[in-house]
Amino acid sequence: MTPTGLPMEAGTTAEREVLISGAGISGPALAYWLHRAGFAVTVAERASAPRGGGYPIDIRGTAVEVVRRMGLLPRLRDAHITSRRCAFLDADGGEIASLAPHVVAGGVEGRDLEVRRGDLAEALHAVVRDDVEFLFDDYAETLDQSGRGVDVTFHSGRQRTFDLVIGADGAHSRTRRSLFGPEERFHRYFGYCFAIFTMPNTFGLSREVVMWNSPGRAAALYAVGDSEELHAFLNFHQPEPPPHVFGDPDAQRDLVATAFADAGWEVPGMVEAMREADDLFFDAVGQIRLPRWSSGRVALVGDAAYAPSFLTGQGSSLALVGAYALANALATHRDHATAFAAYESGVRDFVTMNQALAGDGAATLFPTTARELEQRNTRLRGLVAMPSPQARPAHSALTLPEFASTS
Numbered sequence: 134m135t136p137t138g139l140p141m142e143a144g145t146t147a148e149r150e151v152l153i154s155g156a157g158i159s160g161p162a163l164a165y166w167l168h169r170a171g172f173a174v175t176v177a178e179r180a181s182a183p184r185g186g187g188y189p190i191d192i193r194g195t196a197v198e199v200v201r202r203m204g205l206l207p208r209l210r211d212a213h214i215t216s217r218r219c220a221f222l223d224a225d226g227g228e229i230a231s232l233a234p235h236v237v238a239g240g241v242e243g244r245d246l247e248v249r250r251g252d253l254a255e256a257l258h259a260v261v262r263d264d265v266e267f268l269f270d271d272y273a274e275t276l277d278q279s280g281r282g283v284d285v286t287f288h289s290g291r292q293r294t295f296d297l298v299i300g301a302d303g304a305h306s307r308t309r310r311s312l313f314g315p316e317e318r319f320h321r322y323f324g325y326c327f328a329i330f331t332m333p334n335t336f337g338l339s340r341e342v343v344m345w346n347s348p349g350r351a352a353a354l355y356a357v358g359d360s361e362e363l364h365a366f367l368n369f370h371q372p373e374p375p376p377h378v379f380g381d382p383d384a385q386r387d388l389v390a391t392a393f394a395d396a397g398w399e400v401p402g403m404v405e406a407m408r409e410a411d412d413l414f415f416d417a418v419g420q421i422r423l424p425r426w427s428s429g430r431v432a433l434v435g436d437a438a439y440a441p442s443f444l445t446g447q448g449s450s451l452a453l454v455g456a457y458a459l460a461n462a463l464a465t466h467r468d469h470a471t472a473f474a475a476y477e478s479g480v481r482d483f484v485t486m487n488q489a490l491a492g493d494g495a496a497t498l499f500p501t502t503a504r505e506l507e508q509r510n511t512r513l514r515g516l517v518a519m520p521s522p523q524a525r526p527a528h529s530a531l532t533l534p535e536f537a538s539t540s
């Protein structure tokens with residue numbers, strides 16, 4: 134029954150139960166909007182709490198509107214990072230060029246946001262944690278769609294049935310694997326691997342990014358404000374993906390250390406710090422490209438469906454916009470198949486445009502030969518005197534509809 138005492142009409146969403154796998158960026162954003170549309174939402178997260186860590190991330194264009202509609206703009210503006218410069222160094226640590234950060238990142242000053250990934254994850258969790266059920270330290274082990282809903286058996290042994298399940302479980306999504314098969318079919322590898330971790334700021338860096346390059350390798354230190362901690366980043370060319378290291382942090386550390394064995398500048402100290410770091414995030418650089426984002430009562434959102442790679446700087450923005458669009462489609466269409474189709478047709482072009490931005494990123498940041506690196510450096514020197522670049526049309530290529538339900 135509805136609060137008015139009348140039987141529920143088709144088209145309302147009350148009591149529909151949804152499981153969201155993953156409490157990263159897309160998961161809590163989707164939970165917020167589905168709760169607002171009247172769904173009963175459970176979020177299962179493999180980790181024991183929302184995961185902090187990671188490099189600062191960008192929220193741009195259409196995605197800024199999503200966080201504005203969630204009431205998060207003031208909090209995220211407070212968390213916004215303003216840096217003085219982005220300096221590029223040669224193999225010996227000599228400065229090649231020092232640029233305004235937005236010239237490199239391509240954001241719009243005064244509109245777009247750059248925040249620590251952990252600050253965004255925390256803000257999204259905070260805005261929804263009292264309204265939906267969070268199950269930490271657990272994940273869906275099996276999904277069975279043979280009955281009237283999705284029967285879920287969790288790793289912990291608990292068993293529940295949901296009307297819908299949404300995989301928001303990141304680029305290496307288990308939900309995607311259970312729907313469509315192994316990741317290799319959908320992962321487009323770009324030929325690099327990277328490691329991100331924090332380390333002490335023993336260099337006196339302040340409000341700046343410093344990036345060292347040699348052919349096929351990049352090492353960057355990012356000082357957010359005057360923090361005593363630096364975000365460190367090591368990226369290297371690796372012709373084939375190294376499947377043996379995924380899920381094995383020690384093997385990841387060895388692989389990175391080998392790739393940077395003879396590197397100059399501050400890299401040996403960075404490699405040493407990586408060995409000690411307890412927040413190492415290692416991954417291959419690549420994109421997820423899927424022909425469909427749903428099957429039956431299960432759909433995917435964010436990196437699980439369309440990870441664009443950090444080369445685009447758009448992973449979190451696509452996750453936020455995708456979450457809004459999926460929730461809006463489910464709030465609009467009672468039939469889940471119609472809703473999933475509407476979500477996909479509404480967002481796919483936006484995703485494709487943003488995934489295409491990866492093409493420029495690798496050439497600027499990680500040239501693999503000495504000749505390409507010299508050409509890149511010449512371009513960078515030319516950029517020093519250039520005015521701010523235009524905003525990238527892809528960032529704002531989608532206009533958000535009003536949200537269908539405000540219940």
Ligand SMILES: Cc1cc2nc3c(=O)[nH]c(=O)nc-3n(C[C@H](O)[C@H](O)[C@H](O)COP(=O)(O)OP(=O)(O)OC[C@H]3O[C@@H](n4cnc5c(N)ncnc54)[C@H](O)[C@@H]3O)c2cc1C
Binds near residue numbers: 155184303
């Ligand atoms: C710790 C961390 C650090 C990151 N650092 C960077 C970075 O430096 N640069 C960058 O470009 N991108 C980074 N990313 C990825 C970035 O967050 C995403 O590109 C983007 O924000 C899209 O968000 P998402 O919610 O779709 O995926 P993610 O942010 O990856 O979130 C997925 C969530 O699902 C959880 N999870 C995984 N498997 C399961 C499962 N089977 N069941 C339940 N939960 C599961 C994960 O623990 C995670 O919390 C990082 C992700 C994480 C988790």
